[in-house]
Amino acid sequence: NADLAMYRAKQSGRNQAHFFTAAMQEHANQRMTLEQDLRHALERKQLEVYYQPIITGDSGDVKGVEALLRWHHPERGMIPPDQFIPMAEETGLIGSIGEWVLDTACQQIQQLAAAGHELYLSVNVSERQRDLGLDAEAVRAVLEHHNLHPSRLILEITEGLLLQDSEETVTWLQGFKDLGISLAIDDFGTGYSSLSYLKHFPVDSLKIDREFVRDLDSDRYAGSLVTAIISMAASLELRLIAEGVETEKQRLTLVSQGCRYMQGYLFCPPLPVDKLSSWLDNYRPTHCGMEP
Ligand code: C2E
Ligand code: MG
Ligand code: MG
Ligand code: MG
Numbered sequence: 001n002a003d004l005a006m007y008r009a010k011q012s013g014r015n016q017a018h019f020f021t022a023a024m025q026e027h028a029n030q031r032m033t034l035e036q037d038l039r040h041a042l043e044r045k046q047l048e049v050y051y052q053p054i055i056t057g058d059s060g061d062v063k064g065v066e067a068l069l070r071w072h073h074p075e076r077g078m079i080p081p082d083q084f085i086p087m088a089e090e091t092g093l094i095g096s097i098g099e100w101v102l103d104t105a106c107q108q109i110q111q112l113a114a115a116g117h118e119l120y121l122s123v124n125v126s127e128r129q130r131d132l133g134l135d136a137e138a139v140r141a142v143l144e145h146h147n148l149h150p151s152r153l154i155l156e157i158t159e160g161l162l163l164q165d166s167e168e169t170v171t172w173l174q175g176f177k178d179l180g181i182s183l184a185i186d187d188f189g190t191g192y193s194s195l196s197y198l199k200h201f202p203v204d205s206l207k208i209d210r211e212f213v214r215d216l217d218s219d220r221y222a223g224s225l226v227t228a229i230i231s232m233a234a235s236l237e238l239r240l241i242a243e244g245v246e247t248e249k250q251r252l253t254l255v256s257q258g259c260r261y262m263q264g265y266l267f268c269p270p271l272p273v274d275k276l277s278s279w280l281d282n283y284r285p286t287h288c289g290m291e292p
Contacts, residue, residue, distance in 0.1 A: 031087075037073065038084055038093055042100055046072050049104050050270035053280075054122065054241060057255045057262045060285025064120035064154070065112075066263060067105040068270045069097070085126070095132030098125065102139065106146040106153075108273045117280045122154040124186065127161045136175030143179075150180035154205070157183065159191030162201055170201060177202045184241070189229055198236060206233050208259070210244020216253050223253070230257050 041047050051065040071079045088094040102123055109121040125134065143150055155176060161169060162185070173183055184205040185198070189212050212226050233240045242254050245264030254262060268279060 034079075034084070035087055035091060038071075038087060038091070041071055041073075042096060046074070047097065047100065048072060048272060049101055049108065050272055051105075051108075051276045052263050052270040053268045053276070054120075054261055054263045055267050056260060057242070057245075057251055058260075060267075062117075062119065062280065062283065063261065064122055065109070065276070066122040066156070066270075067101060067124070069101055069124075070270075089126050089128045092128070092132060094126050094128050095134070098129045098132075098134060099138075099142075102142050103145075106142055106148050109152070110146050110148060111273065112277060112280070115277055115281075117277070120152045120154060121148075122156055122184065124156045127157070130169075130172050135172065136179050136181075139176065139181065140179055151182075154182040154184050156186040156207065158186050159188065162197050163191070174202055184239075187243075189225065198238075203238065205239035205241060207241045207243050210242075210264070213242050213244045213250055213254070213264070214246070216250045217247060226254070226259075227257055230259055234258060 048070045050068045050070050052068060053062045054064040054066060055062055069081050069085070071081075071084055073079050085094070088097050105121055105123055109119060112119060139153070139155075140150070143153065157173075176183060182204040183202060184207055185203050186207050187209040188206040190209045206229070208226060208229055212229070216223055216226060230240060239261065240259045241261040241263065242250075242259050243263060245251055245254065245262045245266050247266060250264075251262065251266060268276075268283075271279060
C-alpha cells in the first residue's frame with residue numbers, strides 16, 4: 001500500500017527530525033555547561049600544568065620541558081586540551097588561562113632549577129592571546145617576577161598565525177625576540193607554511209608534528225616529507241624538535257636525518273611537576289635504550 005508507505009516515511013522523517021533536534025539541543029546544552037564550568041575552572045583550582053621533557057635524540061640529555069595544560073573536571077574527569085582550548089579561545093577565557101599557565105610554569109621551572117634541574121621552558125601561546133593583551137611587556141613582567149632569564153623561555157605558536165603575514169604579527173613576535181625570548185612554530189607541516197613564509201618571521205625553531213613522526217616507521221611518503229622539512233630547517237638555520245616520538249626506530253631515523261631534539265612517550269609522557277621532578281632525579285639516558 002503506497003499510502004501507508006508514504007505515511008510511514010513521513011512519520012519516520014518527523015521522528016528523525018525530532019531526534020536530531022533533541023540531539024543537537026543536548027549537544028548545545030552540554031557545551032554551554034562545559035563553557036560555564038570552564039569559567040570557574042581557574043578559581044576552583046581545577047587546572048594543572050603538566051610538563052613533557054624535550055631531549056637530545058642522540059645523547060638523551062634533557063634540555064627543556066613543554067608546559068601542557070590539563071583540566072581536572074569534577075564530574076567528567078580529565079578533559080584533554082584539544083577539547084577545551086578551542087572553547088577558551090572562542091570565549092576569550094584563554095586570556096586569563098594563558099596568563100595563569102605562563103605564571104605557574106615560570107614558577108615551577110624555577111622550582112625544578114632549585115632541585116638541581118635547570119631546564120628551558122616552552123609554553124604554547126594561542127593567536128587569540130595577542131588581542132587579549134599578551135605582549136612582550138606582560139611576559140617580561142612575569143619573567144622578572146620569577147627571576148627567570150628570557151633566554152630560558154620559548155613561546156610556541158602555530159602556523160596559522162604566520163598565514164596572516166601582517167606587519168602587526170611580525171611586530172608582536174619581534175617584541176618577544178627583542179627581550180631574548182625564543183619562538184617556535186608548533187605542529188609544523190600541518191598548515192601551509194613554506195620557506196617563503198618562514199623567512200618573514202623571527203622564529204628560532206620548528207616542531208615537526210607527530211603526524212609525520214608517526215608515519216616514519218611505515219610510510220615512505222611521510223618519511224620523505226620529514227626529510228624535506230629537516231633539510232629546509234637546516235638551510236634556514238632553524239632548530240628542530242620532533243613531537244610524538246614513540247619508537248626507537250623513529251628516534252634513530254630522526255637522528256640519522258639530523259633532527260636534534262625530540263619529545264614523546266618513548267622518553268616520557270607529560271607529568272605534573274612533582275612527578276617530573278622525581279623522574280628527572282632518576283633519569284639516566286640509558287633508561288630509554290640510549291648509550292651515553
Ligand atoms: P602541542 O603543543 O602540539 O603538544 C603536543 C601534544 O602531543 C600534547 O598533547 C602531548 O601530550 C602529545 N604527545 C606528546 N608525546 C606524545 C607521543 O609520544 N604520542 C602521542 N600520541 N602524543 C604525544 P596535549 O597535551 O593533549 O595537548 C594538545 C594541544 O593543546 C597542544 O598541542 C597545544 O596545541 C594545546 N595546548 C596544551 N596546553 C596549552 C596551553 O597552555 N595553551 C595553549 N594555547 N594551548 C595549549
Ligand atoms: Mg606545543
Ligand atoms: Mg605540536
Ligand atoms: Mg598539536
